[in-house]
Amino acid sequence: MTGVPQAGHQIEIETSGKGFVEITALLKRWLSEIGAEAGLLTAFIRHTSASLIIQENADPNVRVDLLDALEIFAPEDRAYAHSEEGPDDMPSHIKSMINAVSLNIPVAGGAMTLGTWQGVYVLEHRTAPHRRKIALSFIGRVADA
Amino acid sequence: MTGVPQAGHQIEIETSGKGFVEITALLKRWLSEIGAEAGLLTAFIRHTSASLIIQENADPNVRVDLLDALEIFAPEDRAYAHSEEGPDDMPSHIKSMINAVSLNIPVAGGAMTLGTWQGVYVLEHRTAPHRRKIALSFIGRVADA
Amino acid sequence: MTGVPQAGHQIEIETSGKGFVEITALLKRWLSEIGAEAGLLTAFIRHTSASLIIQENADPNVRVDLLDALEIFAPEDRAYAHSEEGPDDMPSHIKSMINAVSLNIPVAGGAMTLGTWQGVYVLEHRTAPHRRKIALSFIGRVADA
Numbered sequence: 018m019t020g021v022p023q024a025g026h027q028i029e030i031e032t033s034g035k036g037f038v039e040i041t042a043l044l045k046r047w048l049s050e051i052g053a054e055a056g057l058l059t060a061f062i063r064h065t066s067a068s069l070i071i072q073e074n075a076d077p078n079v080r081v082d083l084l085d086a087l088e089i090f091a092p093e094d095r096a097y098a099h100s101e102e103g104p105d106d107m108p109s110h111i112k113s114m115i116n117a118v119s120l121n122i123p124v125a126g127g128a129m130t131l132g133t134w135q136g137v138y139v140l141e142h143r144t145a146p147h148r149r150k151i152a153l154s155f156i157g158r159v160a161d162a
Numbered sequence: 163m164t165g166v167p168q169a170g171h172q173i174e175i176e177t178s179g180k181g182f183v184e185i186t187a188l189l190k191r192w193l194s195e196i197g198a199e200a201g202l203l204t205a206f207i208r209h210t211s212a213s214l215i216i217q218e219n220a221d222p223n224v225r226v227d228l229l230d231a232l233e234i235f236a237p238e239d240r241a242y243a244h245s246e247e248g249p250d251d252m253p254s255h256i257k258s259m260i261n262a263v264s265l266n267i268p269v270a271g272g273a274m275t276l277g278t279w280q281g282v283y284v285l286e287h288r289t290a291p292h293r294r295k296i297a298l299s300f301i302g303r304v305a306d307a
Numbered sequence: 308m309t310g311v312p313q314a315g316h317q318i319e320i321e322t323s324g325k326g327f328v329e330i331t332a333l334l335k336r337w338l339s340e341i342g343a344e345a346g347l348l349t350a351f352i353r354h355t356s357a358s359l360i361i362q363e364n365a366d367p368n369v370r371v372d373l374l375d376a377l378e379i380f381a382p383e384d385r386a387y388a389h390s391e392e393g394p395d396d397m398p399s400h401i402k403s404m405i406n407a408v409s410l411n412i413p414v415a416g417g418a419m420t421l422g423t424w425q426g427v428y429v430l431e432h433r434t435a436p437h438r439r440k441i442a443l444s445f446i447g448r449v450a451d452a
Contacts, residue, residue, distance in 0.1 A: 021168045021301065023311045023346050023447045025415045056168050057204055057299045059347055059411050063422030065363045071263045072255060073210045078244035079255050086236065086256045091376065099368035110362060110369050111376045118361045119411045121204050121264045123299035125170045130297035132208030152420035154347045154413035156301055156311065156446055157168045166313045166446065201313050202349055202444045216408045217400060218355045223389035224400050231381065231401045266349050266409045268444035270315045275442035277353030301446055302313045 024051045026153040032067065032141035035105075037080045040151070041137045044122075044129065047153060053124050056157010060137070061119040063150045066109035067141050068116030074136030087112050087142070109142035116140060124157060169196045171298040177212065177286035180250075182225045185296070186282045189267075189274065192298060198269050201302010205282070206264040208295045211254035212286050213261030219281030232257045232287070254287035261285060269302055314341045316443040322357065322431035325395075327370045330441070331427045334412075334419065337443060343414050346447010350427070351409040353440045356399035357431050358406030364426030377402045377432070399432035406430060414447060 062069050073079045091108035099107045123130045177183055207214050218224045236253035244252045268275045322328055352359050363369045381398035389397045413420045
């Protein structure tokens with residue numbers, strides 16, 4: 018084994034309010050651009066009212082039920098001390114707490130080691146559309162490096 | 163400091179339905195096989211209805227109570243839009259959302275930096291036994307490298 | 308791209324019972340000490356009744372509401388099989404399950420890629436103060452290396 022290189026990047030995603038925006042293809046594209054062969058991809062969302070999540074990419078009803086579950090976990094009609102930014106803001110922080118701020122995906126054979134049914138998504142918790150910044154890091158072997 | 167190597171692997175685990183399967187020893191064995199000295203171990207489960215978790219390895223009742231808590235978080239008797247794969251499938255996705263898809267454990271002195279009471283487990287959310295694939299990545303210094 | 312170095316460290320934090328202890332500055336200091344330029348920082352808490360969390364660092368009421376939400380997720384007055392270590396112990400394990408045991412933060416331009424409102428915290432789940440050990444790993448480019 019020899020020493021491995023490191024690369025960084027940032028992507029920005031437009032959400033359309035509460036819900037999922039798939040970014041699997043964007044991550045694949047970046048790995049391809051840098052010639053990633055084997056190592057570790059990290060995606061980190063630079064916000065506390067949106068999350069990153071890996072979930073089933075087949076039946077869209079799964080994502081409907083996940084959003085419903087999040088509303089039950091963090092209802093808007095509870096009394097919160099932090100209420101200045103609207104009824105959806107504090108629930109968004111709670112949803113952010115129980116979801117992931119970063120994902121770490123091993124890369125092997127030039128591809129993420131995602132399972133057949135796994136897609137990578139930005140999970141927006143706010144009601145209004147937002148522009149979300151995601152920092153990327155890859156550490157590992159690259160082609161022709 | 164000099165450049166560090168990278169290694170990858172995949173392990174497969176048979177679960178026996180809802181519950182915990184400890185994989186701490188399997189991770190130790192792989193780190194030993196590759197001569198890992200210091201760096202970062204990542205384990206990533208390639209499924210959306212099972213999780214990876216680090217929890218207390220002492221009193222087994224802790225794991226009983228954790229399973230009970232998960233049933234409360236994601237009850238099977240709620241009405242879900244995604245219901246074709248059985249009453250335990252959508253709750254499994256919800257449990258997967260609030261647990262971890264990957265674990266990242268610093269390695270120092272040739273060993274994972276786990277605390278005294280920390281064990282690493284596959285957490286099966288489905289009722290039936292499943293075969294689960296876990297991708298491993300290590301980046302760091304290795305012995306005699 | 309050339310091979311990247313790796314560094315490890317451990318910090319210890321005194322908590323004062325349930326609540327948040329910010330460690331953003333401690334992480335910055337360590338990155339500065341090792342001359343970290345670009346790569347991946349991992350923080351890993353070596354306990355199963357405390358967590359690491361990235362949350363809003365502005366309005367302290369956010370953290371009040373997050374603690375309240377955790378009490379609702381894991382109430383002390385539920386009957387638990389694991390009860391020998393006090394009424395706050397099993398709820399702490401449940402809170403630990405739905406929060407993060409490790410955080411992975413890309414480093415770019417010599418700094419963590421945290422968003423404007425993101426702070427890094429130890430989240431103590433036990434009622435009594437505890438001393439918590441956090442293992443750190445950095446893999447990436449360093450200054451003058």
